[in-house]
Amino acid sequence: MNAPRARVARRPVHGVLLLDKPLGWSSNDALQKVKSLLRAEKAGHTGTLDPLATGVLPLCFGAATKFSQLQLDADKTYEAVLSLGVKTSTGDAEGDVIETRPVTVSEEDVRRVQALFTGPISQVPPMHSALKKYGKALYEYARAGIEVERASREVRIHELQLTLESVETVQASIKLVAKCSKGTYIRTLGEDIGEALGCGAHLSALRRIATGGYGVEQCVTLEALQAMSEDQRLACLLPVNSLLGEHTVVTLDTENAGRFLSGLRRRGDWPDVAQVAVYASEDASLLGTAHVKSGELIPGRLLSPPEIAQMKSLNTSVKDAGTDVSAGCAVLN
Numbered sequence: 001m002n003a004p005r006a007r008v009a010r011r012p013v014h015g016v017l018l019l020d021k022p023l024g025w026s027s028n029d030a031l032q033k034v035k036s037l038l039r040a041e042k043a044g045h046t047g048t049l050d051p052l053a054t055g056v057l058p059l060c061f062g063a064a065t066k067f068s069q070l071q072l073d074a075d076k077t078y079e080a081v082l083s084l085g086v087k088t089s090t091g092d093a094e095g096d097v098i099e100t101r102p103v104t105v106s107e108e109d110v111r112r113v114q115a116l117f118t119g120p121i122s123q124v125p126p127m128h129s130a131l132k133k134y135g136k137a138l139y140e141y142a143r144a145g146i147e148v149e150r151a152s153r154e155v156r157i158h159e160l161q162l163t164l165e166s167v168e169t170v171q172a173s174i175k176l177v178a179k180c181s182k183g184t185y186i187r188t189l190g191e192d193i194g195e196a197l198g199c200g201a202h203l204s205a206l207r208r209i210a211t212g213g214y215g216v217e218q219c220v221t222l223e224a225l226q227a228m229s230e231d232q233r234l235a236c237l238l239p240v241n242s243l244l245g246e247h248t249v250v251t252l253d254t255e256n257a258g259r260f261l262s263g264l265r266r267r268g269d270w271p272d273v274a275q276v277a278v279y280a281s282e283d284a285s286l287l288g289t290a291h292v293k294s295g296e297l298i299p300g301r302l303l304s305p306p307e308i309a310q311m312k313s314l315n316t317s318v319k320d321a322g323t324d325v326s327a328g329c330a331v332l333n
Contacts, residue, residue, distance in 0.1 A: 012310045013040035014062035015237030020219035021049050021057040030222065034059055037225055038233055046071035046211070047182075052092050055208035056216050060243075063307040067243040067289065073182050074212030075158060081205040082174040082190045084197065091126055091187035092203040103172045103199045107164055110174065113196045114162045122152045123188045156181040162193070173204070213245045240311065241286050247277035250290070250297060254282050261287055261305065266297040276300075285312060 017038075021030050027048040035043040044065040046058045055078075060068045085103040088095030125131045127141065133148050141148050159179040166173045178189065187203050194201025209216045220236050228236075256266050257280040270276075276290045276297065288302035303311075 008036065008039055010041045011039050012062055012307075012314075013038050013043075013234070013237070014064060014240055014307065014311045014314060016064050016240065016242055017059045017061065017237055018214050018219040019057045019059055019225075020216060020221045021054055022222050023054050024051050025222075026051050027057060030057060031059055033222065034225065035061075039230075044068050049208060050092070050187075050206065052094060052203070053206040053208060055206075056211050056214055056219055057208070058211065058214055061237070062240075063286075063303050063311060064240045064243060066301045066303070067240070070243050071212050071214075075179060075181055076184070076208060076212075077159075077177070077179040077210035078186050079205075079207045079209055080176040080178070080186055080190060080203055082176055082193060082201040083204040084172040084174065084194060084201050085199045086171075086202055087191070087194070087200040088202040090202075091191045092206070095202070099200055101199045105164060105172065105197050105199060109197055110162045110164045113193055114160055116196060117189065117193060118157050118160045120154055120156050121189075121192075122154055123185055123192070124152045125150050126185055126188050126191075153183065155184040157184070157189070174201070179210075213242075234314075241277060244275075244277040244286075244289065247275045247289065248273045248292075249279065250276050250292075251279045251281040251284075252287070252297075254280070257282070257287055260290075260297065260299060261302055263299050263302065265299070267295055268297060270295065270297060283312070 017034060019030060019034060021027065027045050031043055031045045038061065040061045042065060043059060043061050046060060046068045049055065049057055058068075058071050083093075084105060085101050086097055087099040089098050127139070127147055127150075131137065131150075133141070133150070157178055157180050159177075161177040163175040164172075165175055174193070176186075176190065176193070178184075178186065180186075180189075186206055190201055190203045207216075225233055225236070250268075250270060252260055252266065260266055260278060270292045272294070273292045276292060278287045278290050278297070279285060280287055285308050286303060287308070289300040290297050291300060292298070
């Protein structure tokens with residue numbers, strides 16, 4: 001009879017770990033694995049990456065989960081490979097081939113299509129996606145062979161670069177680099193580009209290289225994390241306020257900081273601003289987020305006193321991430 005497995009002792013962990021998600025892993029599987037490696041009490045990711053995709057997956061721990069929505073709303077940048085002349089049932093390499101067409105695509109065609117898909121565009125969400133309809137994810141209908149009506153929606157492609165490659169080989173392809181707004185489906189973008197070129201296409205590779213202010217060069221691999229000591233893993237965490245890089249900073253004295261943490265509005269000579277990161281002037285502790293309207297600082301997401309105390313006690317290891325302490329993290333990555 002096997003002995004019962006020892007229970008992992010969880011602990012408070014606060015910060016953001018930038019994972020280079022491996023191929024074949026779901027975002028949740030990757031999250032649960034890293035959560036276990038850190039022995040963290042609370043964790044969440046910032047939007048899913050398909051198992052087919054690799055690249056930047058910010059994982060939020062502890063207090064950072066309160067601000068994860070900011071990454072969900074952030075612009076993202078992807079690199080992808082479009083295989084031309086072949087359409088699949090899922091729009092990517094995991095689906096069955098449903099159509100093949102000859103490929104007669106020129107550089108001029110690619111430039112024309114690149115201009116066509118830059119800026120605001122409309123997309124119909126793919127059936128093989130996690131978007132819900134009538135309480136069920138679209139991929140659940142797709143797996144059952146059911147196609148449901150989906151409304152098109154507008155997204156924005158801020159920058160698009162298409163490079164025609166491998167035209168003379170059996171499988172012609174295009175390298176795609178796109179910086180886009182939230183809600184953009186790169187599989188759908190690839191399929192639509194294939195249709196605009198007259199030959200059809202599917203996504204054969206996908207990598208997210210940036211999201212918000214985070215880039216793939218800052219990421220650590222799962223393999224590297226597994227090889228680290230616990231202290232080295234903690235040193236890979238970015239501080240919670242790395243999620244608030246675009247926020248205006250407001251500091252409050254001790255009395256006003258306490259009232260703000262109680263959810264009370266504060267009055268001052270601040271200009272109106274939609275996104276504010278609020279700190280205590282006494283020790284520079286992050287208190288939460290807010291917005292300012294008509295001279296009032298209106299609380300948004302607030303940290304709890306225990307979270308602030310825990311972050312203060314862990315401040316040394318997390319603050320040093322990216323400098324001396326995380327040198328081991330960078331080497332192992």
